[in-house]
Structure formats: structure tokens, C-alpha cells
Amino acid sequence: MKLIIENISKSFENKEVLKDLNFEFNKGNIYALLGRNGAGKTTFFNILSEELKSDEGKAYIEINGARKRLESTNLSYVYSDPILPEFLTGYEFIKFFIDINKDKLDHPLLIDEYFEIIKINYEDRHKLIRSYSHGMKNKLQMLMFVIRRPPVILLDEPLTSLDVVVALEIKRLLREIRKDHIIIFSTHILQLAKDLCDEIVALNNGKLSLMQKELLQNPDFEDKVIEMLEEKIND
């Protein structure tokens, strides 16, 4: 399975943010998407999830050699600022989410079993989402891909608001499911990229480029990445 990016460009007014992106992401890998503030990482994710239209170019998904347009149903998108129905309880929301997706789910777990995975306790499950902390909302968003297991999972700075225990559990979960998915993870935390990711992709000057894998093993990893991002932005 592959996620294929072909000639994607996007400008806002006269600012060219994404410049003719071409790239292939492969199943079984967790990709760290690195870039400076304002490099266009969220814009790229918004285009993949069809929340934003590209000016040019398209994304495709190739499964068993058959290629089709990437659709929002092929992916789960975990936003850095969770967007959830605040007027429902966590439990009501997950029940609703399972109901609307039930035709697509293979052996779904019980609602409470899902909450066990993300360690939201019994009492909190029945509170309004409005009262949840940022980290709890983030965990609830994560459940959406845990339940639905779509081919492509996009995570926009998701672990920063999670406590260390839950962050570790989510990392474990991502490692466990990676073999069946394409996971792209935007982060500014270089140590996290090093810990969790198989490949590093830089978004710089509107272009995507794969960094050398050996960089992950390099003891000066952080310095090298910073150097690379600085160099590219000054080109």
C-alpha cells in the first residue's frame, strides 16, 4: 500500500506554501514530518483530508497495485487542536462514532474496552467533553483511528499535550499498528521523531524531501536536523 502525492501546490493569496509536492509514503512506516513554523505541515494534512482544496495536484492511494483518489474515508486525522462535539459525553461520542461506522468495523471492542486503551477512567467517560483537558480530548481523537483503523493516519503534533504515561502508551500503540498503516506524524520534538519514526521527511521551502535514514542513528541527530532545516530555509 502506498500514499502517492502528485504535483500538489497550494498558495494563500500571493504566498506559495506548497510547491509541486511529489512523494510516496509506504505502508509499515511511521514518518516524522519535520518543518519550521509556518512551513506548511498543517496545510499539507488539510489537503490530504480534503478540508482544503489544493490549487493543483492530487493524492492517490494504491492498494494491491490498484490506484484510486485518496478520499477522507481512507484516513484519520488527529488535529493538534481537537475538534469534538463538546456537548456530548466522551462515552456518548464514542458510541455515536461506532454506530455511524459499524458497517466498516472488523470485530469492534466494547465501548469501555476502547476507553481502557486510552486510560480515561469510568467517571470521566460520562462527563461532557467540554470539561475534558486538552490531553483527554486528544486521547479521544486517537480513539477514532483506533476504532476505524483506516489505511492512512495523520497526526498533527498530537503527543505534546499528553502526560508521559499516556504518550508512552500511544507510542506503543502506533508501533503495534504500524505494519498495516501509513502513519505520518508532524512534530517539533526531535527526540520523539527519533524514538518513534522509521523515516524522516522534511517540509522546507514548499518541498518534501526524505532525509537519510542513517541520520536517525547519528549521535548528533538533533544538531544535524537543525542544520539541515536552517540551511534549506536560507537557500
Ligand SMILES: Nc1ncnc2c1ncn2[C@@H]1O[C@H](COP(=O)(O)OP(=O)(O)OP(=O)(O)O)[C@@H](O)[C@H]1O
Ligand atoms: N487559511 C489560510 N489563509 C491564509 N494563510 C494561511 C492559511 N492557512 C495557512 N496559512 C499560511 O500558510 C503557511 C503555512 O501554515 P501551516 O499552518 O500549514 O504551517 P505549519 O508548518 O503547520 O506551522 P506550525 O508548525 O507553526 O504549526 C503560514 O504562513 C500560514 O500563515
